[in-house]
Amino acid sequence: xxxxxxxxxxxxxxxxxxxxxxxxxxxxxxxxxxxxxxxxxxxxxxxxxxxxxxxxxxxxxxxxxxxxxxxxxxxxxxxxxxxxxxxxxxxxxxxxxxxxxxxxxxxxxxxxxxxxxxxxxxxxxxxxxxxxxxxxxxxxxxxxxxxxxxxxxxxxxxxxxxxxxxxxxxxxxxxxxxxxxxxxxxxxxxxxxxxxxxxxxxxxxxxxxxxxxxxxxxxxxxxxxxxxxxxxxxxxxxxxxxxxxxxxxxxxxxxxxxxxxxxxxxxxxxxxxxxxxxxxxxxxxxxxxxxxxxxxx
Amino acid sequence: xxxxxxxxxxxxxxxxxxxxxxxxxxxxxxxxxxxxxxxxxxxxxxxxxxxxxxxxxxxxxxxxxxxxxxxxxxxxxxxxxxxxxxxxxxxxxxxxxxxxxxxxxxxxxxxxxxxxxxxxxxxxxxxxxxxxxxxxxxxxxxxxxxxxxxxxxxxxxxxxxxxxxxxxxxxxxxxxxxxxxxxxxxxxxxxxxxxxxxxxxxxxxxxxxxxxxxxxxxxxxxxxxxxxxxxxxxxxxxxxxxxxxxxxxxxxxxxxxxxxxxxxxxxxxxxxxxxxxxxxxx
Numbered sequence: 001x002x003x004x005x006x007x008x009x010x011x012x013x014x015x016x017x018x019x020x021x022x023x024x025x026x027x028x029x030x031x032x033x034x035x036x037x038x039x040x041x042x043x044x045x046x047x048x049x050x051x052x053x054x055x056x057x058x059x060x061x062x063x064x065x066x067x068x069x070x071x072x073x074x075x076x077x078x079x080x081x082x083x084x085x086x087x088x089x090x091x092x093x094x095x096x097x098x099x100x101x102x103x104x105x106x107x108x109x110x111x112x113x114x115x116x117x118x119x120x121x122x123x124x125x126x127x128x129x130x131x132x133x134x135x136x137x138x139x140x141x142x143x144x145x146x147x148x149x150x151x152x153x154x155x156x157x158x159x160x161x162x163x164x165x166x167x168x169x170x171x172x173x174x175x176x177x178x179x180x181x182x183x184x185x186x187x188x189x190x191x192x193x194x195x196x197x198x199x200x201x202x203x204x205x206x207x208x209x210x211x212x213x214x215x216x217x218x219x220x221x222x223x224x225x226x227x228x229x230x231x232x233x234x235x236x237x238x239x240x241x242x243x244x245x246x247x248x249x250x251x252x253x254x255x256x257x258x259x260x261x262x263x264x265x266x267x268x269x270x271x272x273x274x275x276x277x278x279x280x281x282x283x284x285x286x287x288x289x290x291x292x293x294x295x296x297x
Numbered sequence: 298x299x300x301x302x303x304x305x306x307x308x309x310x311x312x313x314x315x316x317x318x319x320x321x322x323x324x325x326x327x328x329x330x331x332x333x334x335x336x337x338x339x340x341x342x343x344x345x346x347x348x349x350x351x352x353x354x355x356x357x358x359x360x361x362x363x364x365x366x367x368x369x370x371x372x373x374x375x376x377x378x379x380x381x382x383x384x385x386x387x388x389x390x391x392x393x394x395x396x397x398x399x400x401x402x403x404x405x406x407x408x409x410x411x412x413x414x415x416x417x418x419x420x421x422x423x424x425x426x427x428x429x430x431x432x433x434x435x436x437x438x439x440x441x442x443x444x445x446x447x448x449x450x451x452x453x454x455x456x457x458x459x460x461x462x463x464x465x466x467x468x469x470x471x472x473x474x475x476x477x478x479x480x481x482x483x484x485x486x487x488x489x490x491x492x493x494x495x496x497x498x499x500x501x502x503x504x505x506x507x508x509x510x511x512x513x514x515x516x517x518x519x520x521x522x523x524x525x526x527x528x529x530x531x532x533x534x535x536x537x538x539x540x541x542x543x544x545x546x547x548x549x550x551x552x553x554x555x556x557x558x559x560x561x562x563x564x565x566x567x568x569x570x571x572x573x574x575x576x577x578x579x
Contacts, residue, residue: 009477009478010385010389010392010477013381013384013385013389014381014382014385014389014392014394014395014398015394016378016381017378017379017381017382017385017398017402017448017452018382018394018397018398018401020378020444020445020448021398021401021402021445021448022401023420024417024420024441024442024444024445025401025404025405025445026401027420028416028417028419028420029416031416031419031420031423032412032415032416032419035419045422045426097308097312097315098312100304100305100308100309100312101305101308101309101312101313103305104302104305104306104308104309105309107302107305114557116309118553118557119313119316120313120316122549122550122553123316123317123320125502125549125552125553126320126542126545126546126549127505127506127523127526127542127545128506128508129506129508129523129526129527129530130323130526130538130541130542130545131319131320133323133526133530133538133542134319134320134322134323134542135319136530137319137322137323137326137539138318138319138322144322174315174316174319177312177315177316227407228406228407231407231408231409232407232408232409232410234409235409235410235411235412236409237410237411237509238508238509238527241531242530242531252409252410252411252509255411255412255415256411256509256512259415259513265419268415269415269419272411272412272415272416275409275412276412279409282407283404283407283408286403286407287399287400287403287404290403290453291399291403293457294386294387294453294456294457294460295460
């Protein structure tokens with residue numbers, strides 16, 4: 001008889017988080033999906049119902065107007081393209097900066113590894129918002145970077161650094177760098193040094209050994225880190241709002257403005273659904289990597 | 298071999314400089330007398346006047362207190378739910394709903410925050426219409442949202458600890474006739490306590506720090522600290538925020554350093570115990 005309480009106990013343990021996430025994670029997306037097919041109206045809530053009753057039977061009211069609006073107004077299309085570009089460039093920069101850093105940590109003496117890792121993670125524990133804000137003080141026209149360059153005599157007029165694409169890249173790379181380094185480190189740390197020694201014994205130059213052995217073996221880490229940076233960067237809101245150009249918005253800002261400024265819930269929902277459509281493949285890819293990482297130990 | 302080691306080591310040092318220069322500049326300029334923030338007023342600096350101004354700013358203090366309370370509730374809720382999910386994913390093998398649970402616990406980690414925030418607010422609005430609860434948005438809806446996105450992180454931390462852990466102790470307890478609940482509370486829970494503690498800290502920090510999701514599900518009168526900071530810095534740099542940042546960095550740095558030392562100590566004690574046990578068996 002003791003098997004039955006065990007089974008139901010398991011059901012409760014797994015059931016509670018599943019139920020919680022169904023209600024607060026999955027169903028909300030269905031609601032967003034449903035509202036994206038409504039039209040805006042002056043009422044509470046400010047959108048038309050999905051079903052209307054005609055002579056006692058429900059009839060489905062699907063409005064495509066929000067989606068049509070998004071595709072005809074060039075503002076939205078250009079924000080999508082711009083967000084993808086910014087996320088891609090930032091991810092590449094993160095990889096180029098993060099890979100050598102992760103490599104150096106993985107090759108460091110075991111005792112100093114944990115200290116180095118702590119140094120990488122420590123900024124992550126302090127406020128994200130304040131770290132982005134710190135860059136305003138550095139990048140402003142009369143900010144620290146311009147003052148130093150003027151004082152050194154490298155430039156004679158302050159450079160315009162804030163409210164540029166460059167500032168957004170800096171902000172994203174700065175904030176997301178730990179997310180790139182940690183999976184890369186986890187991967188590189190597991191590598192077997194004997195393979196590199198064998199390659200060296202057989203006469204391979206270090207560069208060739210790196211390209212033929214280390215790099216291919218670390219592909220899973222590169223992918224995990226890149227997805228961990230790319231996906232949230234597409235929808236980034238705080239960094240472009242504080243550091244970016246006022247004339248070219250990223251899609252996260254567009255969504256938030258539609259919702260808060262224009263109070264157009266259907267269009268905001270349609271923006272969210274289209275961002276999700278763009279990201280569904282990267283997200284599922286990330287989940288597969290994550291599952292493999294968590295279950296293959 | 299040598300030259301590449303040199304290159305990656307230089308990259309590491311430069312990268313660390315890149316990570317710490319902005320934080321250091323905030324700390325330095327928090328002692329600056331000038332309102333112009335980035336122009337050092339050598340005649341009247343260093344000064345503590347921005348710290349004094351901060352201590353008198355009731356809006357900031359009230360928001361900080363609200364943020365602390367929400368973070369305490371959210372991290373505790375996230376730890377309970379995340380531990381349940383982590384245990385289910387790591388120990389239950391294949392069960393119905395496993396793929397669903399695995400998907401729903403990894404997706405929130407990468408999901409753009411604007412989408413999560415929008416969807417949660419629309420859920421609360423729909424719930425209010427259907428069942429009349431929650432009545433408006435505020436601290437309760439913020440806490441519920443924070444629990445949801447924080448539990449994903451706790452799940453990953455707990456799950457990876459459990460997967461990397463030897464099951465033989467749990468199996469031995471079960472062979473000796475312990476019920477699953479007893480096995481969990483007497484064996485599994487003490488072993489994964491460090492993972493649960495770091496999951497709690499991570500959840501606390503994420504909740505304390507969150508702006509975007511909170512903005513969607515907050516109501517009038519429920520401004521958290523990040524919301525107050527954001528509304529201030531959106532229109533330029535204000536020196537008292539530098540002071541606030543310095544205080545936060547100090548708290549985090551001491552907390553991390555303290556917990557690292559403590560964990561080192563624990564680990565050394567455990568190693569010593571193992572050695573002693575081995576010696577006693579000889």
